Structures are given as structure tokens and as C-alpha cells.
Amino acid sequence: MARKIILVVFALLIAGTTIWFVRNWAGSQTQPVVASPVAEVVQKKEEPKVKILVAARDLPAGTLVREEHLTWQVWPKADDLQERYVVENVRPMNEFFGTVVRRGITTGEPITDSRTVRPGQSGFLAAVLSPGSRAISIDIDATSGIAGFIFPGDRVDVVLTHSVTRGAEGGEGSTRHASETVLTDVRVVAMDQSTNDQNQQAAVRRIATLEVSPKEVEIISVAREIGRLSLSLRSIARTEDEEKSEGQPVTLTEERGRGYTWDSEASALISAPRRSGGTGKTVVVVRAGAADKKSFD
Numbered sequence: 001m002a003r004k005i006i007l008v009v010f011a012l013l014i015a016g017t018t019i020w021f022v023r024n025w026a027g028s029q030t031q032p033v034v035a036s037p038v039a040e041v042v043q044k045k046e047e048p049k050v051k052i053l054v055a056a057r058d059l060p061a062g063t064l065v066r067e068e069h070l071t072w073q074v075w076p077k078a079d080d081l082q083e084r085y086v087v088e089n090v091r092p093m094n095e096f097f098g099t100v101v102r103r104g105i106t107t108g109e110p111i112t113d114s115r116t117v118r119p120g121q122s123g124f125l126a127a128v129l130s131p132g133s134r135a136i137s138i139d140i141d142a143t144s145g146i147a148g149f150i151f152p153g154d155r156v157d158v159v160l161t162h163s164v165t166r167g168a169e170g171g172e173g174s175t176r177h178a179s180e181t182v183l184t185d186v187r188v189v190a191m192d193q194s195t196n197d198q199n200q201q202a203a204v205r206r207i208a209t210l211e212v213s214p215k216e217v218e219i220i221s222v223a224r225e226i227g228r229l230s231l232s233l234r235s236i237a238r239t240e241d242e243e244k245s246e247g248q249p250v251t252l253t254e255e256r257g258r259g260y261t262w263d264s265e266a267s268a269l270i271s272a273p274r275r276s277g278g279t280g281k282t283v284v285v286v287r288a289g290a291a292d293k294k295s296f297d
Contacts, residue, residue, distance in 0.1 A: 050077045052110055053086035053093060059105040062127055064153075065096050070111060085110045100127040125209070128189050134217050135189060137209045144230040145191075145205050152190055155234040158183040158210070158220065162227025180260035182223050185234060187211045 051072040059069055072088050075081070082090055099116040102123070117124045125135055138158075142148065150156065161179040190209035208231060212220065223229060264272040 049074050050081060051075065051088040052081070053088070053091075053096070054108050054110050055105045056107070058107050059101045061101050061104045062130065063101040064128065065099045065101065065116065067093070067097060070096060073108065075110075085112065100124060102127055125190065129211055132213070133211045134214055135209050136212055136217050136220050137207050138220065138224065138229050140205060140208050140229075140231060144228070145208060146231060146233050148205060150188055150191060150205070150208065150231060150233055152188055154188045155185050155236075156188055156210075157181050157232040157234060158186060158223070159230045159232055160223045160227050161230065177263040178260055181232070181258050182219055183210075183212065183216055184257050186216070188231075 052075040053070055054073045056069055056071040059065070063069070070093050072093070075085070078084075081087055086093075086096075096111060096116060099118050101115065102117045103115055105111065105115055117127050129135055158181070159179055160182045161177070163175055164178050165175050187210070188208060189211045191205040192207050210220070220229070262272070264270045
């Protein structure tokens with residue numbers, strides 16, 4: 001009996017040892033599973049985009065700024081951004097409409113107060129003028145200024161109306177009236193003190209400022225002393241030559257330049273003066289079969 005008990009105990013020890021050995025061997029063959037840490041997804045707070053005012057195209061010096069010249073562009077945020085540039089929702093774009101570029105601005109370059117000049121500021125009119133041009137003002141009224149329908153940027157002719165005394169030397173001459181175009185295709189840069197060509201509301205102005213050459217300044221200065229000056233508005237479209245072959249480029253008809261008109265051409269009641277030293281007209285008058293010549297100066 002004791003022998004059987006010993007055999008059972010020995011068998012149990014062998015079985016337990018075998019199970020322990022198998023479990024250790026199986027555990028050594030299995031790679032330990034390392035739990036990977038869960039990556040934290042940190043959602044960054046999106047910073048608001050900052051836009052500043054820039055040039056939408058190249059703006060040479062002297063350009064009168066309009067809406068199509070400007071645009072908003074995303075710009076890196078900085079602490080002094082509002083002090084250096086024009087930031088959207090802080091300053092409006094239309095604040096720069098009607099200003100003039102003081103120094104040339106390239107496409108995408110920021111618009112700043114130092115690069116533009118505003119109406120009323122020193123040097124504003126000088127910035128409006130083309131290189132080599134001059135500005136001169138003339139007095140106008142509702143009639144000579146076309147009832148306020150002339151705006152900055154329009155092209156006009158300058159007409160002088162005055163009296164002319166004609167006659168023989170040493171004798172009393174006859175006084176006649178005439179008008180003549182003294183300047184053609186002149187650009188209007190300002191009406192009164194406004195250079196804004198965006199506002200198209202008609203208003204009677206008192207002063208027109210014209211862009212002319214140095215010689216034309218002298219012509220207008222003398223013409224103001226001679227008589228009355230008026231402005232004649234020119235069409236934007238040019239007259240095309242109707243007689244042209246198919247496929248050829250459109251040619252432009254030469255428009256009337258400087259000319260003059262006498263009072264006798266405007267009124268049928270005013271006779272033209274006789275030409276001194278000219279040959280008079282001879283008319284043959286026939287009466288009762290007899291011919292007689294009559295001369296008329």
C-alpha cells in the first residue's frame with residue numbers, strides 16, 4: 001500500500017514538473033506585446049487671417065487711385081501691422097480713392113500713407129501732372145463750363161472769343177467779333193479744388209485747371225487778357241475713316257485743330273468786310289438792246 005502511494009506521489013511530481021517546464025518554454029517563445037502610447041491629437045487654434053491693402057497692378061507715380069487699382073491680400077501677422085499698413089476691417093479701402101501715387105508702387109506692394117498724396121496736401125497737384133507738364137487755371141461759368149458736365153480726366157478744346165479792330169492804317173477801322181480755338185485736346189486735371197473723377201454728378205464749377213505745356217501756359221495767359229475763354233468738351237471716341245478696305249486696320253480721321261470763325265459766319269445780318277485792293281465784280285446790264293457794264297466793289 002505504501003508503495004502505491006509513493007508511486008502516485010512520484011507520478012504527480014513528474015506531471016507537475018512537466019507542466020511547469022512546458023509553460024516556461026511556451027512563454028519564452030511568445031514576443032511580449034508592448035502597448036503603444038496613444039498619440040495625443042492636439043488641435044491648434046486657427047489664428048485669424050490678416051489682410052492688408054496692396055496694389056492690384058503696377059501704379060506709376062502720378063496715378064489717380066481708383067477702386068480697380070486696390071485689393072486685399074493675406075499678410076503675416078505682426079504686432080505693429082496696423083501702424084505700418086492698412087489692415088482690413090480697421091481702415092476702409094475707399095479712404096484711398098482719389099489719392100495720387102507719390103512714388104511708383106508695384107503689383108502686390110502694400111499701400112501706405114507715405115506712398116500716396118491726398119487732395120489738399122502739399123504736392124498733390126504736382127503729383128497729378130505728367131512729366132514736363134504744367135497746370136494753369138481759368139475762370140468758367142455755367143455757359144463756358146458746359147453746365148458742369150466737365151469732369152477731371154476729360155479732354156477739352158480752349159476757345160477764345162474777342163473783338164478785333166480791322167481797318168486802314170491812320171483811319172478808323174471797323175470792330176468785328178471772332179472766336180478761335182487756341183488749344184486742342186487738353187486734359188482737365190481738376191474742377192474747382194476736386195480731382196476726383198469717380199463722382200459723376202454735374203455741378204456748376206467756377207475754376208477749371210488744365211494740364212498744358214510751358215508754351216501753352218503762355219498762350220492761355222495772353223488769351224485771358226484778350227477776351228473770354230470757353231471750354232469745348234471732346235468726345236472719348238475718335239472719328240473713324242469710313243473709306244477703308246476690308247482687312248485693313250481702322251484709320252482715324254484728322255480732327256479739326258486750331259481754327260477761327262468771324263461774326264459774319266455766325267450771323268447772316270453781318271456782312272463780310274470788303275477786300276482792299278481786290279478786283280470787284282462786273283455785271284453786264286442789257287437795256288433796250290444796249291449793253292452796259294456795271295462794276296461792284
